[in-house]
Amino acid sequence: MSNSKKKFTPFVSAEDDLPQITFKAVVLGILLSAILAGANAYLGLKVGMTVSASIPAAVISMAVLRLFKHSNILENNIVQTAASAGESLAAGVIFTLPALILLRYWVDFPFLDTMAIAMLGGVLGVLFTIPLRRALIIEQDLKFPEGVATGEVLKAGTEGGQGIKQIAWAGLAGALFKLGQTGLKVFSGAASGSVTVGRSIFGLGTELSVALLGVGYIVGLNIAVLVFAGGLISWLFGIPLYMAFTDPAEVSAVVGEASGYSAALEIWSQKIRYMGVGAMVVGGIWALISLAKPLKDGIQSSWKTVQKIRSGEEDTRLRTERDMPINYVLWGVAGLALPIFLVFTQVIDTSHLPVSSGLYWSTMAIGMLFSLIAGFLFASVAGYMAGLVGSSNNPISGVTIATILATSLILLVLLGSQLEFSADTERAQAAAAAAIVVGAMVACAAAIAGDNMQDLKAGQLVGSTPYKQQIMQIIGVVAAALVIAPILSLLFNAYGMGGVFPREGMNPDEMLSAPQATLMQSVAEGVFARNLEWNMIWIGSAIAVAIIILDKFLEKRGTDFQTPVLAVAVGIYLPLELTVPIFVGGMIAWFAGRVVAKRAKEAGKDPEKAKTKAENNGLLFSSGLITGEALIGIVLAIPFAIQESTDALRIVPESFTPYANWLGGLAAVFFIIWLYKVAVKK
Known part of the structure; x- marks a missing residue:
């Protein structure tokens, strides 16, 4: 990963100012x-x-x-900028606020409270990405795989020709494979197995995901290896060592009736995963230290521009470099402080947290301040991680756990003299709920930041105007925040969540498991019950420190291979199944580059130009794979919701599963070979 700026030419030059925020674009973006x-x-x-x-x-x-007479690529980009805000805001909300249902603090999702938390957190995320754009996209020159893929899709759609054909064929194939996996159940979506040695289980599994294969190709071998290495730390060392040196009765309490790979998965989920949290906290702090100078330079540059304009000087920046003015950002963040404070007092009122008046109001004020500070810090971390591994693999839940953990510890110190979890369930429940609300605010900001950085990267490639994208991001956040509360209420009353049902007699098989919210609930309660997995958190922190030392050593040696700690931390935290296809995609990119470079050298041509050509071929094909799988993933949610089952489109019986495993594996191998062939094509 290079920290030097790369000169490139956007698809639409800075001198051409095409229409962007049009009426039809705003309406379509909102919908x-x-x-x-x-x-x-x-x-x-x-x-x-x-x-x-x-x-x-x-x-x-x-x-x-295309149905309209006049449209352009920048208008298309503006629409996707607003639209993608809905997905990212939903992630921030559903990973946190259902925990209030699981805590029995809420009995449903109140419209005003849910809408306000989502909207305020989301707008904070947009404001925080404004100074981050220059620091992460221009100064750090990160990959942003989905942003690059989006930009390539937009450009290919405008240019037509061979590029759009390549994306279209890959997208169609990826969509059909995903339909066969998730919808029809003809192909398996994952493959896994395990080996038992003594008391330890060594598990290995992989998602059969062509989108993750494409992400791995785009991020390249360096990051792909690090993410996979993080997964191996958990599964090759963490789980077996835990099982070997932990009392068998304790291990049995964790795994229950599970065996083999399922038992390893339970241990990872309940124990080893917290190593990833510790690694991400240390890695996040290190990333912030690394970003301090570019952030400072970016803010100073923006402030100087504001002062020049105020003094009557002309703004000489190119259209493609104009962000929302930094004074708007500062006033916006300051203006959100009071509404955030009022939301906290509305959700966590004195009847639920019966402590002294002074302690109550100071607790609410600290919650508000921590939301603003942690929101910016973790928005920076989320944006950085999105640049490394993409927004789909961005572990927002890990960032949220760190927030809830820190908030819970602060509340434990503040309220410790008036709160004992075992003796006073109501106060402890309210304190845990307060930590969840702060976590929700930060999660929404971080989720929006990570996804919006991808949009701004796509905008950089196509030649969009940053401040117009930032305006549309806010519009998208507001639109999503207005609908998220009734959607969550509808889903809760239709299915139930995380073992909590709104009424008796509901089918537990159709329940929404809300796994991330369940994890948030356990962290918040674990702090007050004093039974959190601190040992694992400290081990993860130590691993992160060792990786940082290694990275500085490699940097001093001047090697091309670097070890950014957050890439490894993401691998430790994510399920191993997600890291394997990313690793395979990175290996394909490396092998293809070597093959075409060798071939060019033998033909007396420039190897670097040949490698660039291979990268572009593979990039377009990878973008198509990501496009096809993502589109079908969204579309399938409709029949699943209508039929209240993820088996709504199943065409084969459960007994077909062994054949589905073979078919899924063979199809995945086919896509691996296909991607390689496209990349090395003459």
Whole structure:
């Protein structure tokens, strides 16, 4: 990863100012933001993951805007910018606020409270990305795989020709494969196995995801290896060592009736995963230290521009470099402080937290200040991680856990003299709920920041005007915030969440598991019950420190291979299944580059130009794979919600599963070979 600026030419030059924020673009952006928020709310509550919506929104936008006589690529980009805000805001909300239901603090999702938390957190995330754009996209020159893919899709859609054909074929194939996996159940979506050695289980699994394969190709071998290495730390060392040196009775209490790979997964989920949290906290702090100078330079540059304009001087910046003025950002953040404070007092009122008046108001004020400070810090971390591994693989839940953990510890110190979890359930419940609300505010800001940085990267590639994108991001946030509360209420009353049902007699098989919210609840309660996995958190922190030392050593040696700590931390925290296809994609990119470079050298041609050509071929194909899988992921949410089952489109019986495993594996191998062939094509 290079920290030097790369000179490039955007698709639309800075001198050409095409229409961007038009009436039809705003209406379409609002509608898509609301729709994608609902679709991803369901998927996230059901399986714990959301689908990045930038590319689906871009494709839908291109299809709709073609119906109008006049439209352009920048208008398309503006639509996907607003629309993708709905997906990212939904992630921030569903990973946190359902925990209030699980705590039995809420009995439903009140409209005003839910809408206000989502909207305020989301707008904070947009404001925080404004100074981050220059620091992360221009100064750091990170990959932003989904942002690059979105930009390539938009450009190919405008240019037509071979590029759009390549994306279209890959997208169609990826969509059909995803339909066969998640919808029809003809192909398996994952493969896993395990080996037991003594008391330890060594598990290995992989998602059969062509989108993750494409992400791995885009981020390249360096980051792909680090993410996979993080997964191996958890699964090759963490789980087996825990099982070998922990009392068998304690291990049995964790795994229950599970065995083999399922037992390893339980240990990872309940124990080892917290190593990733510790690593991300240390990695996040280090990332902030690394970003301090570019952030400072960016803010100073923006402030100087504001002062020049105020003094009557002409703004000489190119259109493609104009962000929302930094004074607007500062006033906006300051203006949100009071509404955030009022929301906290509305959700956590004195009847639920019966402490002294002075302690109550000071607690609410600290919650508000911590939301602003942590919101900016973790928005920076989320943006950085999105640049490394993409927004689909951005572990927002890990960032949120760190926030809830810190908030809970602060509340424990503040309220410790008046709160004992075992003796006073009501006060402890309110304190845990307060930590969740702060976490929700920060999660929304971080989720929006990570996704919006992808949009701004796409905008940089196509030649968009940053401040116009930032305006549309706010519009998208507001649209999604207005619909998220009724959607969550509808889903809760239709299915139930995390073991909590609104009425008796409901089918537990159709319940939305809300896995991330369940994790947030356990962290908040664990602090007050004093039974959190601190040992794992400290081990993860120590691993992160060791990786930082290694990275500085490699940097001093001047090696091309670097070890940015957050890439490894993401791998430790994410399920191993997600890191394997990313690693394979990175390996394909490396092998293809070597093959075409060798071939060019033998033919007396420039190897670097040949490698660039291979990268572009693979990039377009990878963008198509990501597009196809993402589109189908969104579309399938509709029949799943209508039929109240993820088996709504199943065409094969459960007994077909062994054959589905073989078919899924063979299809994945086919896509691996296909991507390699495209990349090395002459």
